[in-house]
Amino acid sequence: MEQNKYLEYLAELYPTIEKASTEIINLQSIINLPKGTEHFLSDIHGEYEAFSHVLRNGSGAVRKKIDDVFGHTLGTAEKRSVATLIYYPREKLEQLRQSGEDMQNWYRVTLYRLIELCRVVSSKYTRSKVRKALPPDYAYVIEELITEKPELSDKEAYYEAIIQTILDIGRAEPFIIAMAELIQRLVVDHLHIIGDIFDRGPLPHQIMDCLMDYHSLDIQWGNHDVLWMGAAAGQQACIATVIRLCLRYGNLDILEDGYGINMLPLVTFTLETYVDDEAWQFGIKTQQEKADISLALQQRMHKAISVIQFKIEGQLASENPEFGMNGRCLLDQIDYETNQIRIDGKQYELLDGRFPTIDPAEPYALSEQEKNVMERLTRAFKNCEKLQKHVKFLLKKGSLYKVYNGNLLYHGCVPMNEDGSFMEVPVYGQTYHGKALYDVLEQYVRKAFFSMEEEEKERGRNILWFLWSAPGSPLYGRSKMATFERYLIAEKETHQELKNAYYQLLEKKETAEKILKEFGLEGEEARIINGHVPVHQKEGESPVKCEGKLLIIDGGFSRAYHRETGIAGYTLIYNSYGMSLAAHEPFETTEIAIQEEKDIVSHQIAVNYSHKRQTVGDTDNGKQLLKKIGELKELIGAYRSGTIKERGN
Numbered sequence: 001m002e003q004n005k006y007l008e009y010l011a012e013l014y015p016t017i018e019k020a021s022t023e024i025i026n027l028q029s030i031i032n033l034p035k036g037t038e039h040f041l042s043d044i045h046g047e048y049e050a051f052s053h054v055l056r057n058g059s060g061a062v063r064k065k066i067d068d069v070f071g072h073t074l075g076t077a078e079k080r081s082v083a084t085l086i087y088y089p090r091e092k093l094e095q096l097r098q099s100g101e102d103m104q105n106w107y108r109v110t111l112y113r114l115i116e117l118c119r120v121v122s123s124k125y126t127r128s129k130v131r132k133a134l135p136p137d138y139a140y141v142i143e144e145l146i147t148e149k150p151e152l153s154d155k156e157a158y159y160e161a162i163i164q165t166i167l168d169i170g171r172a173e174p175f176i177i178a179m180a181e182l183i184q185r186l187v188v189d190h191l192h193i194i195g196d197i198f199d200r201g202p203l204p205h206q207i208m209d210c211l212m213d214y215h216s217l218d219i220q221w222g223n224h225d226v227l228w229m230g231a232a233a234g235q236q237a238c239i240a241t242v243i244r245l246c247l248r249y250g251n252l253d254i255l256e257d258g259y260g261i262n263m264l265p266l267v268t269f270t271l272e273t274y275v276d277d278e279a280w281q282f283g284i285k286t287q288q289e290k291a292d293i294s295l296a297l298q299q300r301m302h303k304a305i306s307v308i309q310f311k312i313e314g315q316l317a318s319e320n321p322e323f324g325m326n327g328r329c330l331l332d333q334i335d336y337e338t339n340q341i342r343i344d345g346k347q348y349e350l351l352d353g354r355f356p357t358i359d360p361a362e363p364y365a366l367s368e369q370e371k372n373v374m375e376r377l378t379r380a381f382k383n384c385e386k387l388q389k390h391v392k393f394l395l396k397k398g399s400l401y402k403v404y405n406g407n408l409l410y411h412g413c414v415p416m417n418e419d420g421s422f423m424e425v426p427v428y429g430q431t432y433h434g435k436a437l438y439d440v441l442e443q444y445v446r447k448a449f450f451s452m453e454e455e456e457k458e459r460g461r462n463i464l465w466f467l468w469s470a471p472g473s474p475l476y477g478r479s480k481m482a483t484f485e486r487y488l489i490a491e492k493e494t495h496q497e498l499k500n501a502y503y504q505l506l507e508k509k510e511t512a513e514k515i516l517k518e519f520g521l522e523g524e525e526a527r528i529i530n531g532h533v534p535v536h537q538k539e540g541e542s543p544v545k546c547e548g549k550l551l552i553i554d555g556g557f558s559r560a561y562h563r564e565t566g567i568a569g570y571t572l573i574y575n576s577y578g579m580s581l582a583a584h585e586p587f588e589t590t591e592i593a594i595q596e597e598k599d600i601v602s603h604q605i606a607v608n609y610s611h612k613r614q615t616v617g618d619t620d621n622g623k624q625l626l627k628k629i630g631e632l633k634e635l636i637g638a639y640r641s642g643t644i645k646e647r648g649n
């Protein structure tokens with residue numbers, strides 16, 4: 001009965017045997033095309049320029065196409081020039097014009113080369129998909145140029161006539177730009193962002209704008225992303241932490257200029273409360289003078305907001321004991337007379353004991369002024385249109401994990417015990433592990449934004465904070481976040497954030513197999529793609545774990561971590577021949593990338609490679625299409641057997 005209803009519904013869309021048959025033929029031809037290229041990036045951390053570069057070069061995928069097409073006919077330098085032109089067409093054209101190049105000749109040669117490339121990169125897609133990707137102004141001409149025309153007897157003359165016209169009417173440059181952008185667009189079919197778009201670097205808002213324009217993507221939230229989502233939802237510990245991190249990295253511009261969130265409430269409060277406090281322990285990492293807020297003042301604001309954060313976090317940790325964050329309740333362990341603190345039974349000297357807003361009798365209570373500051377900031381975050389737009393997008397395209405074409409994608413870990421069993425994590429009165437833990441946490445994230453019940457909304461907001469830094473958080477996966485200790489205690493032993501057992505267990509293949517099974521994946525080809533932890537290439541660490549079943553691709557975009565990792569990091573490409581990791585050199589600036597024609601992909605590591613190309617039929621989308629073909633065949637059967645009548649005229 002149900003099936004019949006479905007066929008009736010399908011009959012509305014394909015009212016005749018002929019229409020249903022045509023659709024089957026169309027779908028079948030898509031299924032036989034090579035699988036589209038997937039591109040995986042993670043841990044971008046506000047580094048817009050480096051991110052944008054890697055997006056443009058497709059982690060080496062554009063260069064690979066250039067090699068395929070121009071193999072021995074172009075030298076390395078020329079290929080590099082073509083690559084830079086495709087990444088930065090406008091800038092490259094400008095540079096050439098100034099260098100005194102014979103432009104007419106260069107236009108002609110370049111147009112031929114780009115057409116050649118466009119033909120190859122578009123051959124993987126159906127005409128209709130390519131058509132949708134074409135820039136409207138040039139759609140018709142480009143389609144003419146890149147489509148094979150066996151019926152033409154003198155193809156050369158035909159193409160030459162079109163190119164000559166483009167040159168004659170002075171449209172070579174916009175045409176070159178359109179072609180370059182089209183190549184970029186077609187080389188990567190789908191993008192995966194495995195978390196941590198925000199914090200540390202200066203331009204996360206521009207990354208978000210760029211992602212919002214991208215043709216096809218999904219996002220697995222990282223702990224830094226949920227932190228910003230929490231702030232947007234009005235969760236005050238998240239708001240304080242977001243501001244603290246912006247101050248720590250000299251990134252107030254993100255808030256003030258990027259999002260238009262005014263820091264005046266915090267500035268006035270700091271000026272009144274921390275007047276003669278140098279706040280030495282709260283230095284700014286990437287020092288940026290701002291016209292209106294001096295470094296000295298930023299440092300004090302940094303202290304002011306940190307103290308607010310410690311207070312709010314202490315309250316939350318004791319109101320939610322099951323979050324396992326009692327270790328964050330440190331303010332009541334301080335002896336305010338002697339400036340000592342007790343942690344795990346040991347006394348430590350505090351590096352800074354001046355806390356003008358802390359009442360030792362009630363150390364977690366915000367002072368009246370602090371309350372006022374937080375109320376104003378909360379309003380500003382909640383009313384910030386741009387931030388709300390970005391977070392809506394994160395909710396729409398994002399999730400805590402994703403199963404895509406046989407791979408499992410997540411930012412942090414699946415919390416485990418040392419014996420390899422999944423860790424039970426309590427969430428509001430019930431415990432969960434593995435996939436169920438991920439699912440319940442994601443539900444709460446969505447409740448924070450969409451629930452109609454204030455209590456559930458509040459729980460959801462607090463889960464965003466939990467996800468940021470709790471030991472049971474799959475996005476964080478460390479025993480504690482030692483923020484207080486790092487600022488205020490010299491002894492390094494207190495700074496230790498122990499990684500969840502997962503990270504040790506990664507050396508064994510069974511770990512990955514167990515996790516994949518938990519998420520419904522099996523077989524040789526299934527893999528976990530993970531972000532979050534930098535790979536220490538300098539010390540010989542490999543991004544390939546669990547005998548190839550798990551790949552850690554911390555993109556290492558974060559400049560602050562280059563010293564530690566030795567290279568900028570890894571990204572991943574999964575095309576129809578298999579998967580390969582791209583290792584990146586640190587990115588300097590866009591200007592240098594253009595001037596010196598630098599690509600920053602240092603080498604590629606094949607993870608698995610096969611000469612038999614995977615087709616769309618092997619992908620999730622392909623399986624859907626195959627299902628649809630099956631249904632259409634049934635529909636045709638129903639037409640033929642007379643159970644369903646053809647309709648229309």
Ligand SMILES: O=P(O)(O)OC[C@H]1O[C@](O)(COP(=O)(O)O)[C@@H](O)[C@@H]1O
Pocket residue numbers: 196223224248478481482483497532
């Ligand atoms: O380098 P910073 O700014 O001190 O940040 C360190 C903090 O960031 C964290 O590493 C979390 O960020 P990641 O998700 O990027 O690892 C914490 O574990 C640590 O306390």
Ligand SMILES: [Mn+2]
Pocket residue numbers: 196222223224411475532533
């Ligand atoms: Mn992270």
